[in-house]
Amino acid sequence: MIGLQMRPNNCAQPYTDAQKLLAMQWYYYSASCYDRMRQTGLQLPHPRTVEKWVAKYDVAPGFIELSFQDLEKDLKTLPPEAKLCNVKWDEMSCKEFEEYSSKHDLIVGFEDLGPLGITQNRANHVFVFTLNGIHTSYRWRQVVGFFFARHSVNRKNIVILLKMMLDKGEEIGLDIRMTVCDQGTRNIKCYNLLKVTAQKPSFEHNGEQIIFIHDCYHEVTNLVNALLKYGKIFMNGKVLYLSDMKATWDADQRGKLSNNLNHITEVHFYPNSFQKMNVERSRHLFGGKLAKAMIEAHEKGLVVSETLLESAECILVINRLTDAADSNKTRDINPLKSALPTENVESRAVVEDFLSWAPSLKVLGKNGCMKTLPCLMV
Structure with missing residues (x-):
């Protein structure tokens, strides 16, 4: 990077391999950001030059x-x-x-x-x-x-x-x-x-x-979209209500709670077709912070709902399940996020428990009939 900034304008000397790699990486991450850095005065190869370097690889569909x-x-x-x-x-x-x-x-x-x-x-x-x-x-x-x-x-x-x-x-x-x-x-x-x-x-x-x-995260997205469409989900003898989640978020927006839900916006509850595919946004609605905020809202009497604690419990169950399914590390501070060897009894118990009640995931259709939801995992 320092070498690029010290390079004189109209220099006939070719770029080094390290400089080419750096430019291609930045251009790959974001072409618009790359252009913006050049506009601010950073000495970087022209985008067409970078495109020529990339084009040397003969790749076709x-x-x-x-x-x-x-x-x-x-x-x-x-x-x-x-x-x-x-x-x-x-x-x-x-x-x-x-x-x-x-x-x-x-x-x-x-x-x-x-x-x-x-x-x-x-x-x-x-x-x-x-x-x-x-x-x-x-x-x-x-x-x-x-x-x-x-x-x-x-x-x-x-x-x-x-x-x-x-x-x-x-x-x-x-x-x-x-x-x-x-x-x-x-x-x-x-x-x-x-x-x-x-x-x-x-x-x-x-x-x-x-x-x-x-992909387990896309299954969580499907579950969130079903909740947004039908308003409630029946799971393992309990019911998760979208109205309880919205009421808790509204209370947090008014400053009545501990302001734990800054990561949740109106888009989470009213997404367009493209925003419905956002996996990270779906995880926010089934996160532990929202469940804890719902419990706090109940204790302070900020949300009057007989089903508030039941909805919070459902969110915690799904949150624990996604943590157990996100076992991409051998060791993690959260034991549920550790890999699933035989000795990880807690994670294995969460997954096995889910498999026992997964068929109970249902929604109430418009015709009044219960509809079975796809399982989060095959």
């Missing part, structure tokens, strides 16, 4: 062979546990836009599923595969494939691409144990093709059993 080659090279010197990983995939909408690629001599912006071919439909979704190390001592992540689709990739193509992904991982020596995705409609429809059921949440590929699970 489909599976990224360069990523597999780098992974194979790096994993040769690592122990077997470093090769333990899972396959994740996700999809998001993108702007429809076509442009001419001089590098590949074609117009890009159309539906392109890599090995499954290109169509003349304008793409408005991007579908991405990543590989993630699951051993606590070897945490790594690598994007290994991306595809452009019209609306979204259908279930048949998802399964075909997934099996190709598993084959490629096996070829370079990876030990893929599971797949992880959200509960999108197309993903759920993959169950039948892969013969996945609640009793047998796995499928066989090349003689190996691959566990099929969902």
Whole structure:
């Protein structure tokens, strides 16, 4: 960074590898922030220069062979546990836009599923595969494939691409144990093709059993969206009321509580379609701070509701469950967030208890009938 600032204007000397890497990293994190830093007077390479450095990698829609080659090279010197990983995939909408690629001599912006071919439909979704190390001592992540689709990739193509992904991982020596995705409609429809059921949440590929699970945080988001839509959720003999949560938040906004809920805003209760997908915002509504504020509101008589403590108890149960599911560390200050070995009795008890009452998660539909909610985990 110091070298870039001391570099004279119109210098003909090439940038060092370290300077190129720094510029590409910053530009990757935020192109707008990168432009803003240049406007404030920081000496940084022009964005077009950075784009040329990035463009030297010949990457097209489909599976990224360069990523597999780098992974194979790096994993040769690592122990077997470093090769333990899972396959994740996700999809998001993108702007429809076509442009001419001089590098590949074609117009890009159309539906392109890599090995499954290109169509003349304008793409408005991007579908991405990543590989993630699951051993606590070897945490790594690598994007290994991306595809452009019209609306979204259908279930048949998802399964075909997934099996190709598993084959490629096996070829370079990876030990893929599971797949992880959200509960999108197309993903759920993959169950039948892969013969996945609640009793047998796995499928066989090349003689190996691959566990099929969902991202627990997105399940919390689904639960929050159900609560916002129906107003209350029935769970394990208790009821969680949205009205109790709103009343406690209102009391905190008036300065009647200990001001513990600054992280919760009106958007949490009245999100638009895009904001409903925010995972962090969903965790705020099922956080321990809101539950403690509800208990305080009851003790001070600030919220008059016979169900306030019951709703707070429901939030604490879900909060403990998300902590237990967030076991991405071997050791943590919160014992529930530690990994789930045999000796972690508390975390295991929380998960096993949830599995016993998960089918009781229901909402009251508009027609007066009880509707079963999807389980938080398969």
